[in-house]
Amino acid sequence: MIRYFLNIVFMLAFALSGVQFAQADDDAFGQLVEQLGGSNLRNKVQVIEQIAALEDERALPVLEALMNNALYQRKSDNQFVFAADEDKQLRLTSVVSGEDLGLASSRDVRKVITNNSLRSQTRTLVAVTRLHSKKNEVKLAAVSELLKSPDASFLAPLDAAIAEEKNPSVLKALQVARGAILLGNESEVERLKAVKAMDGYNSKQVLTLLQAQLDVESSELVRKEINDVLGGLKRAETGYKFVEDLFFGLSLGSVLLLAAVGLAITFGVMGVINMAHGEMIMLGAYTTYVVQLLMPNHIEASLIVAVPAAFLVAGLMGVIIERGVIRFLYGRPLETLLATFGISLILQQLVRSVFSPLNRSVITPQWMSGSWEINGFLSLTYNRMYIVLFALAVLFGLMLLLKKSYFGLQMRAVTQNRAMASSMGIRTGWVDAMTFGLGSGIAGIAGVALSQLTNVGPNLGQSYIIDSFMVVVFGGVGNLWGTFVAAMGLGVANKFIEPLSGAVLAKILILVFIIMFIQRRPRGLFALKGRFVEG
Amino acid sequence: MPANSRLAWLLNDVAGKRLLAVVLAITVLVPILNLAVPADSFFHVPTYWVSLLGKYLCFALLALAVDLIWGYCGILSLGHGAFFALGGYAMGMYLMRQIGDRGVYGNPLLPDFMVFLNWQELPWYWYGFDNFAFAMLMVLLVPGILAFVFGWLTFRSRVTGVYLSIITQAMTYALMLAFFQNDMGFGGNNGLTDFKDILGFNLHADNTKVALYVLSGVALMIGYLLCRFVVSSKLGRVLVSIRDAESRTRFVGYRVEHYKLFVFVLSAMLAGVAGALYVPQVGIINPGEFSPINSIEIIIWVAVGGRGLLYGAVIGAILVNYGKTYFTGAFPEVWLFMLGGLFVVSTLFLPQGVVGVVQQWKQKRAERKAFKQVTPSASPQAKPDSSTAAVETAS
Known part of the structure; x- marks a missing residue:
């Protein structure tokens, strides 16, 4: 129901924003997606980079689907589709037009071929694309992904994102992510800065990162700083744990x-x-x-x-x-x-x-599910x-x-x-x-x-x-x-x-x-x- | 009747004497019909029935224990299943130790479930249970001590009536949760089972089963005599007065909590014995025995039979359990409706239980007779009817 409704709204919005322009854009995106088929993996790397560079709203879902192995091609017309499980069948959605293509059996579709290196490339691109997203939640999710596996290759996009970020809490998160990457830096000064950037950011991931760094850190100065920051974070964690238990x-x-x-x-x-x-x-x-x-x-x-x-x-x-x-x-x-x-x-x-x-299952309505994430330590x-x-x-x-x-x-x-x-x-x-x-x-x-x-x-x-x-x-x-x-x-x-x-x-x-x-x-x-x- | 003799407490108990005679008869007859009569004969009692009857006798002993405190002292314990289960566990621990190295893992010291949980040595509270005499002592002591501690705390602070019922229920519920834990060292969820033999006799042999059955019958008779002796003594009269007017009894100068404590501990020990006899006959003891519903079911046996009579409890336990065996076999859907209905009907319409109904009916008949003797010509037409009815019931 709601999905149909959204589709209609989406299309209307498209129609109003200038059909011609949309059409041209659509073509570029569509053509790039078409090239994802086949088995030439080296070519695909370039294609996904181009898709990411398009700054198209639809780019992120495609990349995410590719990363999660959820991008398919329909056998009948070679159209690219997203597939989601529904009643032991797959619900297909067109990648290019966003149109609902109905239910299909898993035999009607063919998975788009990827390999590990392509997937890790995609992961990087997804993170970068997310960092440039207009929504704060998407950016925060990207930061949380980054904290899981900080990698120096993200440094440049992060710096770019930090330069144009205006929201203070998102800025702090971005700086923490930057710090997480710089923790592995050779310069003692950079490491010290990195640790300082993380001070006061309540997140379990930061806690584990700092803990791990403490084991390998050679500089006494940085160790002291890490201990300070860790102490503060742990106090905050205990406090929030208490609040959570109380709740x-x-x-x-x-x-x-x-x-x-x-x-x-x-x-x-x-x-x-x-x-x-x-x-x-x-x-x-x-x-x-x-x-x-x-x-x-x-x-x-x-x-x-x-x-x-x-x-x-x-x-x-x-x-x-x-x-x-x-x-x-x-x-x-x-x-x-x-x-x-x-x-x-x-x-x-x-x-x-x-x-x-x-036992009978009673459905939980949408408005009752989910949780209120107050910070990395506390969600109700x-x-x-x-x-x-x-x-x-x-x-x-x-x-x-x-x-x-x-x-x-x-x-x-x-x-x-x-x-x-x-x-x-x-x-x-x-x-x-x-x-x-x-x-x-x-x-x-x-x-x-x-x-x-x-x-x-x-x-x-x-x-x-x-x-x-x-x-x-x-x-x-x-x-x-x-x-x-x-x-x-x-x-x-x-x-x-x-x-x-x-x-x-x-x-x-x-x-x-x-x-x-x-x-x-x-x-x-x-x-x-x-x-x-x-x- | 020699009301002044030393045995008056027994001789005056006409219904009790009848009950003892019946129990004695089936205790003697059933083994003969099982062992001496050939298997194809009409009178042969299958071994399955012997164990089942043995189970009923254990339940009857348990019901007796509950009637002693509920019927005579007004303590409605919703946790008596706990004492029964503790006695059962004490027996089960002895039987576990008897398995020795014949378990699945062949460990001579540790029971199978401990090997399974990677335990290295026997927990201290399992020591001594390889000795039968020690285990039997524990059958009495463990429920007895729990009842003593619980009763001492409770009666001293004058927790009575409904509050007492609810905290006894909480007690058995807490014990159930505890025994379900694997690290308690009592086999957790599965409890204790796979028993092999008792005192060297094979538990699966017919002779052993019959012997356990006879023991249950004897235990029931001794239990009945003990309870009858207690309630007929002077102490028993104090108990009844506590039931009827606790404060007044206290004001008259009796230490009410001491009397209650004594009878509560005695009752818990009887329940423990019943549990110990029950376990070898059914071959398993698990934490389900602690569940609050089991304890409440005991209450309904007593309520159906008629409380405050002792023999009523025995009759009720056997009747309800036979009904349970029959209905859970024949109409499993209906049994809970039946049990629930029994609770409602027996509290609403049978305040004195089945025995009470029979007594009322007898009393009415006697009154009618007396009325007729006084005025023999009052209703000549009705006379043949009532006399035939009397003949029918007499036969």
């Missing part, structure tokens, strides 16, 4: 928060042990899957539809469970635990029978950022509902004194059902979020139920702030213990910690003040 911890905490906050309502406010809570999360995740099946052409919007849908599905199921089973068991928490556990088994098997026991993935924001929004919305709405008022009244609330005219049975539905619905919303992080399968819920209970109990029953602090605290603690002990041991340590913690404070971090008599 990962917070995102893990947000997942825990989403999973647990529904439980905090049903367990915390109503005192009902809902072992089927995990299955409500699972239902939410499957709702996302079904929503995507129903609207395959609007995947981008599917999550926005899935959130209310999952809330309704899981919430409805919650109301059914409350009216059908739980209301007969109020005041008998252990029996409730067993009955809801039975329900969780039934729901799991139901999903297994309906959707198959295999978008899906985790959205989860953190989403969890906070859910928590905030829930608090607002409890504190400000009429329904929240009724709910709190029933929690605090059922008999009194009833005699004031509140339909306690209805409030119970709605509260349980609310808790379950929020679990369903959590399922939508989790479907973006983990596999959607019948066991999805089981893996979260124990964690959720831990969070609620740790935070203190009946206290949403407690749940929030507990979830974030456990998430961050988990992430910081993990590198020291390994993921599984970290989890075990957290569990042991919570078991010990409950011994000390049986009513959690933020216990409700007051006197308690056992029920």
Whole structure:
């Protein structure tokens, strides 16, 4: 869809910018590309140099394809094409016109012949072409390539690029790349300059380059400078590592928060042990899957539809469970635990029978994938950022509902004194059902979020139920702030213990910690003040 | 009935005596039907069934252990599978050491999985497990000590009810994660298996299997007598009062946590014994036994049978497990629906389990009889019906 659209826009732009001029340009490019066929490799070297010299927008893709062995010729008309895998077939795109040529089998095309020396020539040309690109991202990518294998042959194009660069951050990157090349220089002064140029550029590649240089460096002066720069970089790395761990911890905490906050309502406010809570999360995740099946052409919007849908599905199921089973068991928490556990088994098997026991794949929309590269040491993935924001929004919305709405008022009244609330005219049975539905619905919303992080399968819920209970109990029953602090605290603690002990041991340590913690404070971090008599 | 005699605790337990008689009968009969009756006879019991029944008996012992704390002391442990599995692992370690150099790698000292992981020497906690007596001591001590430490911390700080259930579940979950680790030295994912023999007897021989079966039956009977003795003693009455009103018992002057700790440790040891008998009969122990769902399943055996009766737990364990064997074989899709349904139905409609239903029905019948004896001419038409019903049930 989008590709067709872009093609049309592209062509229109061409048409407007002067057909004749474009035509002439097109011819030069087209003719050069034509010469890439055949097996005369020496000729090809000249051809690619000429292509690169054309300053044509289409030159870079051709060179990149040649470098990655992805440039083909169609057998039927010897047209040059790009080929990308799609459904076990190849989608062909014309090199010259950019036109989509449809799907083809791998037998319909012939690979353009290259060899190692041609490919390395191409790599150089690609780097140079990228350095002269108009886009900053392309330039930065070229620098990152250069840092992988600094080579003196890039020095001249780099200097040219530095001379005309205006953007300070790109300029710095270009200078770092220049420094990386000059590290191998024979002159001590040049090496010293090179190291100085690298100071303060946060990149893992620079770190390894300097580390390697330190081993072979003969000059004491340069060694000292390298040590200085390395020290600064390492401090920055530790700092950013801390920020990254913190962010990962917070995102893990947000997942825990989403999973647990529904439980905090049903367990915390109503005192009902809902072992089927995990299955409500699972239902939410499957709702996302079904929503995507129903609207395959609007995947981008599917999550926005899935959130209310999952809330309704899981919430409805919650109301059914409350009216059908739980209301007969109020005041008998252990029996409730067993009955809801039975329900969780039934729901799991139901999903297994309906959707198959295999994991289902939920597509991540474009706007949630990718990451935000802050610098060479720190990049934050978008899906985790959205989860953190989403969890906070859910928590905030829930608090607002409890504190400000009429329904929240009724709910709190029933929690605090059922008999009194009833005699004031509140339909306690209805409030119970709605509260349980609310808790379950929020679990369903959590399922939508989790479907973006983990596999959607019948066991999805089981893996979260124990964690959720831990969070609620740790935070203190009946206290949403407690749940929030507990979830974030456990998430961050988990992430910081993990590198020291390994993921599984970290989890075990957290569990042991919570078991010990409950011994000390049986009513959690933020216990409700007051006197308690056992029920 | 001689209510004042020293054996009153046993003699007054009519249902228990019946149960013991049944267990004794099948413990004696099944081996005879397996070994003495020719294989083509109608009465022959295949060895497969002997092992299966032996497994049920182990589960019954485990259910008994859970009923002791849940039915009589109100401690709903969702982690009893952990004690069962620990007993099983202790036994499994002994059986592993018995393999000697007959393993795939032929290493006389190290079990196969350690050779596979390139371990050079036996970890210290495997020492002594080549000795049967030491291993059996560990079967009791390891679950016992874990229960003691866990219980001591928990009961002392008065963690009760649902909180207790959830942290016992966390305990077994943590243990499961730990035992899945390869570097723990317990075989990781695969657990311990490929056992060859026990005390020099081949584990795959019919005679050994029958002997293990008989041992399970005997263990169940001894376990039952032990539990009955405990709950009928003065201590048992304190336990029941803790179940019904913990604070009041504490105010009256009993050290509630000591009583709870005692019965919790005893129960964990019984579970350990059940696990130790289970492992040689099924031939494998792996970390899956620690999974929280296993522990919850034990609870449902007790709930279905009827808790707080002891014999109810035994009946429930055998009934549910027979159902599981049958349904997972015949309709594998349906089993989880069945199990889930059992949880819901037994909590909603059978608060006293199957035994409770039978008792209620008996009581009603007795009331009706008593009513009829008082007013013999009240309903002459109904009389033939009820008498035939009584005859039918009596036969």
